[in-house]
Amino acid sequence: MEKDFIIRTKNVDFFYGAFRALSDVTVDFEKNKVTALIGPSGCGKSTLLRLLNRMNDLIDGTRVEGEILFEGRNIYAPDVDPVEIRQRIGMVFQKPNPFPKSIFNNITYAPKLAGIRDRGEIEALVEASLKQAVLWDEVKDILTKSAMTLSGGQQQRLCIARALAMKPDVILMDEPTSALDPISTAKIEELIDTLKKHYTIIIVTHNMQQAARISEYTGFFYLGKLIEFNATEKIFTNPDVKQTEDYITGRFG
């Protein structure tokens, strides 16, 4: 069966000023799978992730070369609106970053601006998103309370629910559990496992066990280069490249 790749990068170079953060990264992300990006700090994995929904646009003095295709279309083409790209490719950050608004309004903020006005539709969307993020039962009676009153793990699930409410195709996760305790981490990992039925998930993680547990594919980055991209099982049992093995077995990194 032909594999369905939702995002493909072709020979991507990325520069912060004169510093080359990524060189010649070519990688294909399969639809409705979890792909993990691993590697030591500063290896470029987060940079690549933030390129996929044009979040690096926010940083002055950066430059992208090569192509990043989302459903066959280069998202860095001049006629592409990054806002539209970000509506279809959501993102969850390292530290939970809910808005200082109520739980309800955290979810409805972006969909309302995208044009959903009907009250019933909005309420249904809030419930569906929170259920998908396995947060509904914990917050259904406190929807009007500030999101800042939730625990870190709950806040992160709220951020996932908030991203889901935009009904994206892809969800990018930038070390989503590194600020959370083990129980919250387990909950998020479970959540990722159920979400992949409907969404493509690309996750950056420092935690190799996490990559091994939740992903189908893993890419190993080192010094801005994609060293190896393979099925997760292969990477963690019998990697093709020596450097990958050294990193995974803890010999460096």
Next chain:
Amino acid sequence: MNEEILHPVMNMKWRYFKQRLFFGAVRLSAFVITFALLGILAYILANGFRAITWEFLTQPPTDSMTKGGIMPAIVGTLYLTVGAILVAMPLGVVSAIFLTEYAKQGALIRIIRIGVNCLAGVPSVVFGLFGLGFFVVFLKFGSSILAGALTLGILILPTIIGAAEEAIKAVPQTFREASLALGVSKWNTIFRIVLPSALPGILTGAILGVGRAAGETAPIMFTAAAFFTAVLPKSIFDEVMALPYHIYVLATAGTHIEETRPLQYGTVLVLIALVLGIDLIAIIMRSTLRRNKRW
């Protein structure tokens, strides 16, 4: 040199002495400032409170301004101050948004910033002359609330821009990222996430602006303030009396300067109370906002 090494104990004593000396000086200057402020307030209160009567607050001046009240001046200063805020707030906040969120940091922005800072240092009488030349004469507003409010608005613009810039910069970058990553446009992100979070800080700028706008005499002298009007303004093109100018007039230009001394103190007291009152509203607004926006 050698002595210091040979007599460490003496050295320590000298150091302690120096330390006490400096702490003493610091403490003293703090006291001096506080006492000066309290002293001025107490002095004005002591001299002014006898003048404060219901008539004083609700009647226009009578008998060549030696009797009667200051109601037109209170109303005039309120109009001018609120007008100045209405002019400076939108302009200042928009400028701050441009400087912090949109403009590419570079030579142009540096020049604009230097310009804003210079504006803050310009003597207020220069603003008065500018207002006279531009608003009163060139735009033919005449001496009016409109011309005065615009002049005062420009005067407090740097204060508002500065405070708004700081407040906007203090909004965590993660809020912007979260909003943009949801496919929300930059404009909506600024308008719905950044500005509401920055509002308490922006209000601080407004508070400082109110104090200045209400108290300035020179900028309104040529642009808005009337020596005497018994009637209240009917439109923004009318002249008004204003408290600071009224004080100036009573204290320098009248024929009965000594006689009106109590009225002068009373007017000063009213001006201070008015500024504090407006500030109080802003402070209450700010603390309510802060309570709702914790991060």
